[in-house]
Amino acid sequence: MDSSQPYRPQYHILIEGNIAVGKSTFVKRLEHKLGLNAKVFAEPLDRWIDFNGTNLLQEAYLNPSTCSFRFQTFVQLSIGAIQYQQVYQPIKIMERSLGSGRYVFTEALKIKGHITQTEYDILNEWQQWLIQISPHIDEIVYLRASPETALERLKARNRDEESGVNLEYLRLLHELHERWLISDENLSPPVRVIDMDQSLESTNEAADNLAQKLTDKIFPHLLLQ
Numbered sequence: 001m002d003s004s005q006p007y008r009p010q011y012h013i014l015i016e017g018n019i020a021v022g023k024s025t026f027v028k029r030l031e032h033k034l035g036l037n038a039k040v041f042a043e044p045l046d047r048w049i050d051f052n053g054t055n056l057l058q059e060a061y062l063n064p065s066t067c068s069f070r071f072q073t074f075v076q077l078s079i080g081a082i083q084y085q086q087v088y089q090p091i092k093i094m095e096r097s098l099g100s101g102r103y104v105f106t107e108a109l110k111i112k113g114h115i116t117q118t119e120y121d122i123l124n125e126w127q128q129w130l131i132q133i134s135p136h137i138d139e140i141v142y143l144r145a146s147p148e149t150a151l152e153r154l155k156a157r158n159r160d161e162e163s164g165v166n167l168e169y170l171r172l173l174h175e176l177h178e179r180w181l182i183s184d185e186n187l188s189p190p191v192r193v194i195d196m197d198q199s200l201e202s203t204n205e206a207a208d209n210l211a212q213k214l215t216d217k218i219f220p221h222l223l224l225q
Contacts, residue, residue, distance in 0.1 A: 009039070009092040010218050012136060016100050016181065017143030018173050019165065020154035021196045026143055026207050027095045033211035037218065038091035044078045049161060058161040064114040072109060072123055076101050080130050090218045098134055102127035103180040108172055137189050141210065142181045145196035147171040 015030075017023050024042060031040040048057040051074065060071035076098065083098055106123045109115045115123070147170040154162055154170075181191050194206050 009087055010090040011138050011214060012092045013094070013214070014097045014099070014137055014140045015093060015095045015143065016097065016140055016177065017196065018145065018147065018150045018170060018177060019162070020150045020157065020170075021143045021145040022153065022200075022203060023095050023143055025200075026194075026196075026203060027093065029204055029207035030093060030211050033208055034091060034093075034214065037089060037215060038093055039087040039089040040093045041082045041085075041095065043095040044082065047078050048075065055161065061161055061164050064109075064112070068109050068114040069116075069119040069123070072101065072106060072115075073126075075105070076123070076127055076130065083134055091214055097137075097140075098127060098131050099140075099180070100177075102131060104173060104176040107176050108169075111172065112169075139189050140181065140191045142177065142191050142193045143196045144177075144193050147174045149197050150174070 015023055015027055027040055027042055031038065034040070045057070048071070049055045056067070056071045056074055059067040079094075079096060079101055080098055082094055102124070106115075106120065106127065110117075110120045147167055150170045151165075151167050154165060181187065182193075192210070194203070194210070196203055198206070
C-alpha cells in the first residue's frame with residue numbers, strides 16, 4: 001500500500017433517514033453485531049448541543065431565521081470531519097453524512113425561508129466541494145419510515161431541543177430524503193432501503209441481516225453470532 005495515501009476501509013457505508021426514525025438504535029445494533037470488524041460513528045449530537053457551552057441545535061430550532069445558517073455550517077464541519085477520518089477497521093459506518101446535509105437539511109432551510117439566498121449559495125458551494133472530494137462511499141442505507149412514525153418516536157424520546165418539531169417539518173424532510181435517495185436516478189452509490197415502520201424486533205432483525213451481509217463482503221467465511 002502506498003504510505004502517502006490515507007488508509008480507507010474496504011467498505012464505507014452511510015446510514016440515512018428522517019429525524020427519529022431509529023437511526024441511532026439501528027447503528028448501535030450494527031456496532032454490536034460487527035464488533036471489531038467495524039468503526040461506527042454516531043451522529044455528533046453531543047457537539048451540536050454543547051459547542052463551548054452553546055446549544056447550537058436548540059438555538060436553530062428556537063430562532064431559525066437567525067441561527068440556522070451557523071448551525072448548518074457547523075453540522076457540515078462536524079460531519080465532514082467524521083467522513084474524512086481515517087479508520088483501520090475493514091468497515092466504516094456513519095450515521096448521516098455530507099449528502100443529507102446538502103440535499104435534505106439545507107434544502108429544507110431554503111424552502112422554509114430560514115436562510116437567505118446568499119446563505120443558501122454559500123452552503124451549497126461549500127457542501128458540493130466537500131462532497132466532490134469526499135472519500136469513496138460504497139453504499140447508503142436508507143432507513144425509511146412514514147413521517148407519522150417518526151413523530152411518534154420523536155415524542156417518545158422527548159428531547160428538549162426537538163419540542164417544536166412538527167409533522168409538517170417531518171413530512172418535508174421525508175419528501176427531501178425520497179427525492180435524494182429514491183427519485184435521483186443518477187445517484188451513486190447504491191441505496192439499500194430498510195422499512196422502519198416495523199416493530200423494534202423486526203428492525204433489529206434487519207440490522208442483524210445487514211451486519212451479516214457486510215461481513216460476507218469482507219470475511220466470506222465468518223458467521224456472526
